[in-house]
Amino acid sequence: MQWRSHMYRAVCMDATQPHALLLRLSALLLLLAVQPLCVTVPCLFPAGIGALVSEFAGPGDAEYQPPSAAAEQLPQARMFRNKELELQVRLDDETKLEKKKRLHDWKVEKNKKELEEKAATFNPADDPMIEGDSYKTLFVPRLSYEVTERKLRHEFEEFGPIKRIRLVHDRNTDKPRGYAFIEYEHKKDMKEAYKQADGRKIEGRRILVDVERGRTVENWRPMRLGGGLGGDSRAAKEPRKKLLADAAARGT
Secondary structure (H helix, E strand, O other): OHHHHHHHHHHHOOOOOOOHHHHHHHHHHHHHHHOOOOOOOOOOOOOOHHHHHHHOOOOOOOOOOOOOHHHHOOOOOOOOOOOOOOOOOOOOOOOHHHHHHHHHHHHHHHHHHHHHHHHHOOOHHHOOOOOOOHHHEEEEOOOOOOOOHHHHHHHHHHHOOEEEEEEEEOOOOOOEEEEEEEEEOOHHHHHHHHHHOOOOEEOOEEOOOEEOOOOOOOOOOOHHHOOOOOOHHHOOOOOHHHHHHHHHHHOO
């Protein structure tokens, strides 16, 4: 044991000799390296945690609170979960996409309720701006905003004498709404315009014509309240290839 002989020489060496202190210090460090200090810490719970189970609150104790039913249920799956990530942190706050969807659903529900309220109170007969005979009145939508009453009279007077033309404007901004009502002197003239004027181009836009349905059809609702016919352009159209094939089969 070289380290023991080294320590023996360091202890027996006279302290007055040179390098005695340095030799003793090196011997002490060598001793610590060979035999490290062992510090014994007393164990607080020699019998384990099982001895403390009786100290926990249980059913019947004043401070005992049973777990709630909500805590026992598994949380619902989050919306817009990224399936590429195996593990994800679950946050109590809603995500950006969830907030966007919530606001969208709220706006849709709000608009739906407003439409239902307006549709329930819709009554064209109570409108002071509506005048004349409804069976002699023509409804003309899809008008250009540049169309004037003089231009409409010039286009529709060829079918018969016109009694009144009403270009509808917004009540708040006074801007044109893009449709008008034309009342004829005779019912037959209105029917002729209904048959002949549909699809005519006025100020660069192809218009539609229809009879006034607000006062002639029961429970009728305009397009802005979820009703209306919508015109032929909103109906489902057949593919162009099929139309050409049918035309070729007919020999046209």
